Structure formats: C-alpha cells, structure tokens
Amino acid sequence: MPPRTLHHIHPDAANACATGCPSCGHHHRHRHGHTDLTIALAGNPNVGKSSLFNRLTGANAETANYPGKTVALNFGESKFGDKRIGVIDLPGTYALGAQSEDQQVARQAVLENPPDAIVAIADATNLERNLYLILQYLDLGLPLVLAVNLVDEAARAGITIDAACLARALGVPVVPTIATRGNGVHELMDAAARVRVPTNGPAYDIEIETAIDALARTIRTTLSETPYRLTPRALAILLLEQDAELTRAVERLPRGADVVTHARALSAAIEARVGEPLSLHLPRARHALAQIIARDAQSQCDAREPLSAKLWRWSIQPLTGIPTLLALLIALFAFLFWVGGALAEAFAEFWGAFVSPPIQMIVGAILGESIVAKIALWGFDAGIAAALEIGIPYVLTFYALLALLEDSGYMNSIAFLLDALMKRLGLHGRAVILLLAGAGCNVPAIMGTRVLTTRRERIIASTLIVLTPCSARTAVIAGGAALFAGWQYGAAILLITLAVIILVGVGLARLMPGRSDDLVMEMFPFRVPTLNVVARKTWFRFREFILTALPIVLIGSLVMGALYETGVIWIFSAPLAPIVEGWLGLPAVAGLTLIFATLRKELALQFLLTLALVQYGSGADNVLAFMTPHQIFVYALVNTLYIPCLATFAVLQKELGARAAVGIAGFTIALAVVVGGIARYVLTML
Incomplete structure (x- = not known):
C-alpha cells in the first residue's frame, strides 16, 4: 500500500464541529478530496495506533510512549487494491465522554462526519481495559473492525487471544496484528473495506437493556431527526448516561423535551432500584461487560518475566531510578556535546574548503566588491553555514536521542519519578508530562496546560515550561557552548537552568498558594525502539526545523549584514550597551543577536556565528576570536532563560491572556539578565 499524502487537522477545527459549522476542517471527504x-x-494511548497510521500512509504521526502525545487529527491517504483509502488518526483516549480535549476531539471526529469504518486498536496485553472504549464505539452504532495489536508482546507474557471468540462476543471482525512489522495489516484493511454496522453486538443486563429499548421507541415515534444522525439506540444510551451535549441538542429539537423527560424518568427509576445514578451505573455495567468478554476471549499461562519488566521496575524505584536517570542524562548530553562538536568541526572545515569558495566566486562575479556583494555573502555563505553548522550536528543529534527515549517508554518512568518534585512546585503530577513535552517544544506543552484544573496551576506550569530548554535550545545553546567554550560550560548551563526552574517553581507555589491533586497515570512497559520509526521521526522533525529555520536565518543574516555593512548596527547596539556590556560583560552587538532570536530562539547563536564567520573566516572556533569562553557561557545562559520565541509568547497570550503573557515574558527577561549578570561576576572571581 504505497503512501499518498498527509494532512493535519487541529483540535480546534474538530471541536468547531460541535456547533454545526458546515465548513470546518473536520469534513474529511470534502476537505481532502475524494476517497x-x-x-x-x-x-487507548500507546496501543500502536500511530504506528499503524504510519504503516498505512507512510506519514509520521507522533508515536511516543506517554499519554497525550497525539493531540490533533492526522489525515493520510493510502491505496488498497483498487481503492483510495483515507485514514484518520484520532487522539488516543480511554473513553468517549467530554472530560478532556482529546476525548472531545475523538468523539466529534466520528459523530460530525462518520467514517465508513472505525478501526479500533486494542492492546493484546491489556484487553479488558481497552474494551471499554471499544464498547463505547459500538454503542454509537458505527461500523467497526477490531485490531488486536501487540500480540507478540502478549505471547511473551503468556497471553493468548482467541480472535474468533472475541469476534462472536463483539459482533465485529477481529484481526490480530503487529503494527510495527506490518503483520495482519492487509487482513485488517480487507476487513475494514467490507465491514458493516454490527447487528448482534454485546448487550447489557436486562434492566439497562429494557430502559434503552423503551427510550429508543420513544425516540423513533417522537423525533423526526436525531443529532449527528445517531441511531435511536445510540442516542438512547447517551441520554441515559446524561450526556450534557446530546441532552442540550435533543432539547432544541421539536418535542425533544419530551424525550429528555422520558430519559430522566427511566434513569430515576433505575437509580431508585440500584442506589446510584444511571450515569454511573451504565459505565460500571460497561466495565463489567468488558471484563466478561476479555475473560472469555483470553487465556494466560505462566511465563518468565521479560527483562523489560525488570528494567521498568528498576526505573521507577527512587533508590535505583534516580541514579539511573542522572547517569542516562549525563550520557546523553555527553554524547550530544562530543559527537555534536566533532560533527560541527568537520562540517565547518568542509564548508570552508568546498562550499564557501564557490559561493564567494559566484557572488563576486555577479556583484563584484560592492556593499551588496558583502551583504549577500552574509546570508548565502555565512548565514546558511551557521544554520547548518548548528542544525546538522546538534539539532539532528538531539532529535535522534529524543526519539529513542520516547519510543522506549522511558519518558513515562521519568514522569513517575519526578511527581514528588512537582508537588513541591505546586503542580499536579500531570505537569511532569507537560514539562517533558516542553523539552521537545514549548508551544504544544503550553497548550497542553489545559488539562490542569486551576488557573494557578496553568500559570505556574506555563512559566516553568517557558524556562525549560526546548529541543532546539538544548541542542544549539548547550551544544554550542560546549563547542566554543568547553563541555563543562554546556553542562553548567543545564544545571543552572534546572536549579532556576526548581527555585522559580517553589517561589511561585508559595506566592500562589493552593493544593495540587495526586498523579494518576498509566505506566507503559519498556519497548525496544524500532530503528526505522526512530529514523523517520528524527528526519521529519529535522526537516521541519530546516524548512522553518533556514529561511529565517537567511533573511535575518541579510538584514544583519545590511546593518553591519552600513554601520547602522552600532547605532542600534548603543542603547543596549549599559546592560549588555556593563552588566553582562558581553559585546554590545551580542545583545542585538538576542533580539533577533525572538523569531526562533536557536537563531541567537547562529547569528553570532554568522557575525564571526564574516569577520574572521571559517573554522569551528570563530566566536572565540571576539568572545572569551566566560562570555560565551554568559551569553548562552541568558539566551536559554528568557522567553523562547514569538510563537511561545503568542500561545501564552491565547491560553492565559495578554496580561499573564506579558508578565511571564517580562519576568523571564529580567530573570535572564539578573542570572546572567550574577554568573558574569561569579566567573570573574574564579
């Protein structure tokens, strides 16, 4: 099945469907052409859904082993036989209520414009838990085929799934799969192409089924239409569960209030008999049904505990997990510093010997020795060289290391270990995952603070996320500092940043008192990363970095070149001198590069390197020609701490409001200047 194309639908677009917008991005067939x-x-999260999506479409959705990674809809196309198939990757959820943004997106995606088939993926090692969501999809009356994935892991754990028994119980086709290898994918797509709405699915107990049938009859005889064209049975179940959205939608229909009144009467009658609201009793019955089906469809024999399970237990025990985490971080950043440094030096020599001379010759032949020629060389020679000299060795290396960590499942153990620390910072344990996500990119991490329940937690978490070095800052700033000043300087920046995050978190928790809830999260097992998945994820991230950063570097370098060659740069640098030169002890022009870097934070060092390349020629130690190692350290430290980029500021404003965004930005700028100045004076005393 050759890959076709990939589109991206943001959650806001899918959520807009709830209001009935006919033109939103969720209308898959209309938006994405004919399939x-x-x-x-x-x-559920981490069952191999995104891996199956990648296998079908050749696209690269995120496949990290911690909850909430897929936060939007991805749409791809593939070819199966003579059919063009559109594939939608829904967010991983545990239920289809409206309790979280992910659940809202997933539910609206299948209600507003139902797909021809739902391919539900279940984890063969944890079938009972997965079946709850699958039963909810069946309750919606949608055509469904079930992929029982990870059957290889289940076999190693001594678990066998009887696919035929499971198919009889659910009334839908069931296909065992191993998505990462492609096993069973052809059979799965064949079943999806032929699947129909199930007519003999599982049933609840007599009391619940009697209420569902009674309300469904009322819906048939009372309503001329139903919201989202739901079947009477599906709508009856949702109304009996007291689904707020569907209840409001039915009340707006002619005679809809009569249907809602009947639903409430049926719920009250059952509540009187069972002692709990039907909105609780029905989900409890669904869990019980999932337990019965899973028990009948699976068998388990004794098996040796896999090494991955032992390593997982080792990783979450504080006595062994914390030293392991520290050792791993040291090893990762040592690899980044030394390997990245060697690659950067080799790339600089290659560019200076084979790429720069032809560029200079071509520019000279066209523009001569004019000022325009000098400005052009700023962008097309020094600018591009600086971007690639930082991007290829450090950003690419960091993305590869991050992908390995994500796909191994170790990020979840880190979140578990750091939960106690989050409590001291005044945050819900879920904020651990957000901070870990911030190590990749601050923007989606800040958007993820919506899962936190109070504005206090969202402000604290957003502030700490802003201080968390994203992948580009970690790779470029720490790696660059290590290259030009020494690995100990890069390590010191990371340690100081960690200390600042902890101190700021503790301070904000005291200034903004409140209580944080306990962490409840699913712990996923360790898995051996699939190298081709890691490579593809690394490439897609790096490609996005290059396509986004390179044009900005080119334009920014040309602008900086024009300012430099005309002498205007010194006019703009003069107002910065009291702080940049007087307090931080840096060249005044360095302050200007920090301002330029608000476009993309990693550009500060690239612009600084561009300046060095123009003034002093090619070579890995150019910056040392006009800045000492201590100055490079202070510069990189300041750049790490202040507001990351304009995109981060924009999302802060959207999530928290303009006042909070300006406050956080101003605080981080002041913090960066203060910490940088203190570091400068401490270094002078050493």
Missing part, C-alpha cells in the same frame, strides 16, 4: 473509503483509527 473510496474513509477509516478512523481509534484506541
């Missing part, structure tokens, strides 16, 4: 068949991949 013969549209399927939606659904399931």
Whole structure:
C-alpha cells in the first residue's frame, strides 16, 4: 500500500464541529478530496495506533510512549487494491465522554462526519481495559473492525487471544496484528473495506437493556431527526448516561423535551432500584461487560518475566531510578556535546574548503566588491553555514536521542519519578508530562496546560515550561557552548537552568498558594525502539526545523549584514550597551543577536556565528576570536532563560491572556539578565 499524502487537522477545527459549522476542517471527504473509503483509527494511548497510521500512509504521526502525545487529527491517504483509502488518526483516549480535549476531539471526529469504518486498536496485553472504549464505539452504532495489536508482546507474557471468540462476543471482525512489522495489516484493511454496522453486538443486563429499548421507541415515534444522525439506540444510551451535549441538542429539537423527560424518568427509576445514578451505573455495567468478554476471549499461562519488566521496575524505584536517570542524562548530553562538536568541526572545515569558495566566486562575479556583494555573502555563505553548522550536528543529534527515549517508554518512568518534585512546585503530577513535552517544544506543552484544573496551576506550569530548554535550545545553546567554550560550560548551563526552574517553581507555589491533586497515570512497559520509526521521526522533525529555520536565518543574516555593512548596527547596539556590556560583560552587538532570536530562539547563536564567520573566516572556533569562553557561557545562559520565541509568547497570550503573557515574558527577561549578570561576576572571581 504505497503512501499518498498527509494532512493535519487541529483540535480546534474538530471541536468547531460541535456547533454545526458546515465548513470546518473536520469534513474529511470534502476537505481532502475524494476517497473510496474513509477509516478512523481509534484506541487507548500507546496501543500502536500511530504506528499503524504510519504503516498505512507512510506519514509520521507522533508515536511516543506517554499519554497525550497525539493531540490533533492526522489525515493520510493510502491505496488498497483498487481503492483510495483515507485514514484518520484520532487522539488516543480511554473513553468517549467530554472530560478532556482529546476525548472531545475523538468523539466529534466520528459523530460530525462518520467514517465508513472505525478501526479500533486494542492492546493484546491489556484487553479488558481497552474494551471499554471499544464498547463505547459500538454503542454509537458505527461500523467497526477490531485490531488486536501487540500480540507478540502478549505471547511473551503468556497471553493468548482467541480472535474468533472475541469476534462472536463483539459482533465485529477481529484481526490480530503487529503494527510495527506490518503483520495482519492487509487482513485488517480487507476487513475494514467490507465491514458493516454490527447487528448482534454485546448487550447489557436486562434492566439497562429494557430502559434503552423503551427510550429508543420513544425516540423513533417522537423525533423526526436525531443529532449527528445517531441511531435511536445510540442516542438512547447517551441520554441515559446524561450526556450534557446530546441532552442540550435533543432539547432544541421539536418535542425533544419530551424525550429528555422520558430519559430522566427511566434513569430515576433505575437509580431508585440500584442506589446510584444511571450515569454511573451504565459505565460500571460497561466495565463489567468488558471484563466478561476479555475473560472469555483470553487465556494466560505462566511465563518468565521479560527483562523489560525488570528494567521498568528498576526505573521507577527512587533508590535505583534516580541514579539511573542522572547517569542516562549525563550520557546523553555527553554524547550530544562530543559527537555534536566533532560533527560541527568537520562540517565547518568542509564548508570552508568546498562550499564557501564557490559561493564567494559566484557572488563576486555577479556583484563584484560592492556593499551588496558583502551583504549577500552574509546570508548565502555565512548565514546558511551557521544554520547548518548548528542544525546538522546538534539539532539532528538531539532529535535522534529524543526519539529513542520516547519510543522506549522511558519518558513515562521519568514522569513517575519526578511527581514528588512537582508537588513541591505546586503542580499536579500531570505537569511532569507537560514539562517533558516542553523539552521537545514549548508551544504544544503550553497548550497542553489545559488539562490542569486551576488557573494557578496553568500559570505556574506555563512559566516553568517557558524556562525549560526546548529541543532546539538544548541542542544549539548547550551544544554550542560546549563547542566554543568547553563541555563543562554546556553542562553548567543545564544545571543552572534546572536549579532556576526548581527555585522559580517553589517561589511561585508559595506566592500562589493552593493544593495540587495526586498523579494518576498509566505506566507503559519498556519497548525496544524500532530503528526505522526512530529514523523517520528524527528526519521529519529535522526537516521541519530546516524548512522553518533556514529561511529565517537567511533573511535575518541579510538584514544583519545590511546593518553591519552600513554601520547602522552600532547605532542600534548603543542603547543596549549599559546592560549588555556593563552588566553582562558581553559585546554590545551580542545583545542585538538576542533580539533577533525572538523569531526562533536557536537563531541567537547562529547569528553570532554568522557575525564571526564574516569577520574572521571559517573554522569551528570563530566566536572565540571576539568572545572569551566566560562570555560565551554568559551569553548562552541568558539566551536559554528568557522567553523562547514569538510563537511561545503568542500561545501564552491565547491560553492565559495578554496580561499573564506579558508578565511571564517580562519576568523571564529580567530573570535572564539578573542570572546572567550574577554568573558574569561569579566567573570573574574564579
């Protein structure tokens, strides 16, 4: 099945469907052109859903082993036989209520414009838990085929799934799969192409089924239409569960209030008999049904505990987990510093010997020795060289290391270990995951603070996320400092940043008192990363970095070149002198590069390197020609701490409001200047 194309639908677009917008991005067939068949991949987090999406489309959705990674809809196309198939990758959720943004997105995606088939993916090692969501999809009356994934891991754990028994119980086709290898994918797509709405699915107990049938009859005889064209049975179940959105939608229909009144009467009657609201009793019955089906469909024999399980237990025990985490971080950053440094030096020599001379010759032949020629060399020679000299060795290396950590499942153990620390910082344990996400990119991490329950937690978490070095800052700033000043300087920046994050968190927790809830999260097992998945993820991230950063570097370098060659740069640098030169002890022009870097934070060092390349020629130690190692350290430290980029500021404003965004930005700028100045004076005393 050759890959076709990939589109991206933001959650806001899918959520807009709830208001009935006919033109939102969720209308898959209309937005993405004609496909013969549209399927939606659904399931819990970490069951292999995104891996199956990648296998089908050749696209690269995120496949990290911690909850909430897929936060938007991805749409791809593939070819199966003579059919063009549209594939929608839904967010991983545990239920289809409206309790979180992910659940809202997943539910609206299948209600507003139902796909031709739902391909539900279940983890064979934890079938019972997965079946709850699958039963909810069946309750919606949608055509569904079940992929029982990770059967290889289940076999190693001594678990066998009877696919035929499971298919009889659910009334839908069931296909065992190993998504990462492609096992069972052809059979799965064949079943999806032929699947129909199930007519003999699982049933609840007599009391619940009697209420569902009674309300469904009322819906048939009372309503001329139903919200989202739901079947009477599906709407009856949602109304009995007291689904707020569907209840409001039905009340707006002619005679809809009569249906809602009947639903409430049925719920009250059952509540009187069972002693709890039907909105609780029905989900409890669904869990019980999932337990019965899973028990009948699976068998388990004794098996040796896999090494991954032992390593997982080792990683979450504080006595062994914390030293392991520290050792791993040291090893990772040592690899980044030394390997990245060697690659940067080799790339600089290659560029200076084979690329720069032809560029200079071509520019000279066209523009001569004019000022325009000098400005052009700033961008097309020094600017591009600086971007690639930082990007290829450090950003690419960091993305590869990050992908390995994500796909191994170790990020979840880190979140568990750091939960106690989060409590001291006044945050819910879920904020651990957000800070870890911030190590990749601050923007989606700040958007993820919506899962936190109070504004206090969102402000604290957003501030700490802003201080968390994103992948580009970690790779470029720490790696660059290590290259030009020494690995100990890069390590010191990371340690100081960590200390600042902890101190700021403790301070904000005291200034903004409140209580944080306990962490409840699913712990996923360790898995051996699939190298081709890691390579593809690394490439897609790096490609996005290059496509986004390179044009900015080129334009910014040309602008800086024009300012430098005309002498205007010194006019702009003069107002910065009291702080940049007087307090931080840096060249005044360095302050200007920090301002330029608000476009993309990693550009500060690239612009500084561009300045060095123009003034002093090619070579890995150019910056040392006009800055000492101590100055490079202070410069990189300041750059690490202040507001990351304009995109981060924009999302802060959207999530928290303009006042909070300006406050956080101003605080981080002041903090960076103060910490940088203190570091400068401490270094002078050593």
